[in-house]
Amino acid sequence: MDKINPDWAKDIPCRNITIYGYCKKEKEGCPFKHNDNGSATIINDSSPLLDIAEATTPTMASVPKFNAKVSASFTPMTVGSDSLATTVTTTSAATNTSGSTNVAATSANSSTVTQVANPAVNGSLLNDNNNSSNINISVPTTASSSNYDPFNAPIFTPSSTSSIHANTNAPSFPFPTIANSGGMSISTSDDNNNNMSMANNVPSSLPPSSIEGNNLKYPRIYPPPHSLLQYHLYAPEQPSSLKSLLKPNERSADQLFIPNNIREDLTKKNLSILQVFPSSGKVIPSIVQDYFNLVPLNFNSNDFLNKTTLFKVFSNYDGKPYVLKRLPNSDKSMNPNKISKVYQVWSKINCTNLIKFRDIFQTTKFGDLSICLIFDYYPNSLSLFDYHFVNFPKFPVTMDYLWIYLVQLTNVINSIHSQNLNIGNTLNWNKVLLTGDPGRIKLSHCNFMDQLFNDDIDAAVSSSGSAMERQQQLDYRYLGQLLFNLSINIDNSNSNITPREYRLDEITPQLIDDMRQIDDKFKDILKYLISDSEDLKKNTHDLTSHFYDKMFMVLESSQTYTEYMESVLSKELENGRLFRLINKLNCIFGRIESRIDINWSESGSKFPIVLFYDYVFHQVDSNGKPIMDLTHVLRCLNKLDAGIQEKLMLVTPDELNCIIISYKELKDLIESTFRSITQ
Numbered sequence: 001m002d003k004i005n006p007d008w009a010k011d012i013p014c015r016n017i018t019i020y021g022y023c024k025k026e027k028e029g030c031p032f033k034h035n036d037n038g039s040a041t042i043i044n045d046s047s048p049l050l051d052i053a054e055a056t057t058p059t060m061a062s063v064p065k066f067n068a069k070v071s072a073s074f075t076p077m078t079v080g081s082d083s084l085a086t087t088v089t090t091t092s093a094a095t096n097t098s099g100s101t102n103v104a105a106t107s108a109n110s111s112t113v114t115q116v117a118n119p120a121v122n123g124s125l126l127n128d129n130n131n132s133s134n135i136n137i138s139v140p141t142t143a144s145s146s147n148y149d150p151f152n153a154p155i156f157t158p159s160s161t162s163s164i165h166a167n168t169n170a171p172s173f174p175f176p177t178i179a180n181s182g183g184m185s186i187s188t189s190d191d192n193n194n195n196m197s198m199a200n201n202v203p204s205s206l207p208p209s210s211i212e213g214n215n216l217k218y219p220r221i222y223p224p225p226h227s228l229l230q231y232h233l234y235a236p237e238q239p240s241s242l243k244s245l246l247k248p249n250e251r252s253a254d255q256l257f258i259p260n261n262i263r264e265d266l267t268k269k270n271l272s273i274l275q276v277f278p279s280s281g282k283v284i285p286s287i288v289q290d291y292f293n294l295v296p297l298n299f300n301s302n303d304f305l306n307k308t309t310l311f312k313v314f315s316n317y318d319g320k321p322y323v324l325k326r327l328p329n330s331d332k333s334m335n336p337n338k339i340s341k342v343y344q345v346w347s348k349i350n351c352t353n354l355i356k357f358r359d360i361f362q363t364t365k366f367g368d369l370s371i372c373l374i375f376d377y378y379p380n381s382l383s384l385f386d387y388h389f390v391n392f393p394k395f396p397v398t399m400d401y402l403w404i405y406l407v408q409l410t411n412v413i414n415s416i417h418s419q420n421l422n423i424g425n426t427l428n429w430n431k432v433l434l435t436g437d438p439g440r441i442k443l444s445h446c447n448f449m450d451q452l453f454n455d456d457i458d459a460a461v462s463s464s465g466s467a468m469e470r471q472q473q474l475d476y477r478y479l480g481q482l483l484f485n486l487s488i489n490i491d492n493s494n495s496n497i498t499p500r501e502y503r504l505d506e507i508t509p510q511l512i513d514d515m516r517q518i519d520d521k522f523k524d525i526l527k528y529l530i531s532d533s534e535d536l537k538k539n540t541h542d543l544t545s546h547f548y549d550k551m552f553m554v555l556e557s558s559q560t561y562t563e564y565m566e567s568v569l570s571k572e573l574e575n576g577r578l579f580r581l582i583n584k585l586n587c588i589f590g591r592i593e594s595r596i597d598i599n600w601s602e603s604g605s606k607f608p609i610v611l612f613y614d615y616v617f618h619q620v621d622s623n624g625k626p627i628m629d630l631t632h633v634l635r636c637l638n639k640l641d642a643g644i645q646e647k648l649m650l651v652t653p654d655e656l657n658c659i660i661i662s663y664k665e666l667k668d669l670i671e672s673t674f675r676s677i678t679q
């Protein structure tokens, strides 16, 4: 110590502080600088940081030594707690000549800042560490907490969804207190205390929760918005003015792939399928029978657990998503035979316009004895009511929609009646779901309840004669009511007026005649459906005779749509294959070990791969300007994958050597190289 010149040392941060956070010799006269007061220090070349050994030998200061412990490249940064952002720049003579290392960080406490400050980097070490290029490490200067919080990190928060985060006082997710939940309890220490909401399923204005006072914070969206796919990041379609500039042989990227709207729609559906609810398992069980990952679909009710609830679930049996409909508080004395009878009868019906019923069981997982019904899941499907009158953008009801719905619902009635069953009052605009284009609908639910809670289930499901017939006749009237309600509210689907739902007994032939927005033929059908005359026995044969010509229209539109989708599908057909091929190429190309492998040199056997890679991806024009030609890439890769005999000439960049090789030979070469590295 006595060798140290105090004048020289007083400006140099003490190494003990850097390494241990304190200096035990500070009070005993350690001459180095101790009082940084937490502020970051900007140190330049003139104040090299030395290790103890060097510090004791001032003459060695001119020979700075690289020390991994204090090097910016090796030292993990601790982001300062509340101080303002300060920049620490590290530059050394060596880095000035062969590159530079810049670390921009938020202010850290003195111990962390000083240890990253100014590592003296020896030129030879720099090369040894492959640090000859520029390295910039920047930590967002706005971060003020040592724990990175992805939910609040502005860099990841898309502006379109930031409002979800913005209101920290927004009411949290309204689950009720569960007094009678049979052992279930809501813990205030739920693992997620970030404001989140279910992306697709929760209406924007939720009623205030009765348990808000308990500071319960349920996730309001999952996955969190910053991890949602940002659809706007995809290239929009080119404007037609630019498209017209294309030469006849040229295509824009959007012409080669699936149209944006279909891709976006399918991606959103996938997102809904994969959505999970980060439940602690206390309110919503994590596993129910063979089903797991329960995500509530309709939880805009305060009395969530005492009402019929719908969940999206995954089956442990086949891994597919399903909908679990829970009927709470079922009768403990309910005969299991009754449940299995309902299943046997209803699961037999296969109709494209009826959501398939898959399973039924009883469970106590919700704290009561619930009956659970399992149906196929159709992501992002909306009820007709929501589709035409609630959701934005609203799709106005048109005559085409009315005809297409009539045809499809007649199909459901036909399938169900042919099994000697009836639908019941679930044939309404809330239970008919629109699952896709063009106007594809499915009835989500039939009157299972009546049969489950009916004492004489056998009689109910197999009643022949008048009882079932009456019920079936009523189904036609429910169909008439549904179509009447849609027709009479045609104008409301263009405005903000809440549509009025008419009861069966309110619908009169006069009201039907008064509607100006629908054609006469449709009015006749409505009158036929609504009529409750004892003499008129309705059946599907009779009904369809009123609109058989419209069935051709539906068939036409459905076939046209199928053909269009097939053509879209064929555009994407090669993607998987090409992706695998590009993966293979990238796995073998550019590996570090190949740089010293003689086989990859100009005279080596693998050299054609290097040239082919450049030929496919790194084309340049006669002036050396890079050319991006996607069709060239696709054509070459397709030929390579097919392994055709066509030959191509691969030229070295200096144009002194060329190789003539066929795609077949290239394919074999790539295959064997890939196999050799995967073995």
Ligand SMILES: Nc1ncnc2c1ncn2[C@@H]1O[C@H](COP(=O)(O)OP(=O)(O)OP(=O)(O)O)[C@@H](O)[C@H]1O
Binding pocket: 297, 298, 308, 309, 310, 323, 355, 375, 376, 377, 378, 379, 380, 381, 382, 383, 386, 430, 431, 433, 444, 445
């Ligand atoms: N099989 C399904 N696939 C996808 N989504 C569905 C399915 N069934 C229902 N949904 C969605 O859930 C919403 C609510 O459905 P539904 O009206 O049947 O439930 P509910 O409100 O519990 O009914 P209720 O209490 O009247 O029996 C529907 O509008 C639809 O968006």
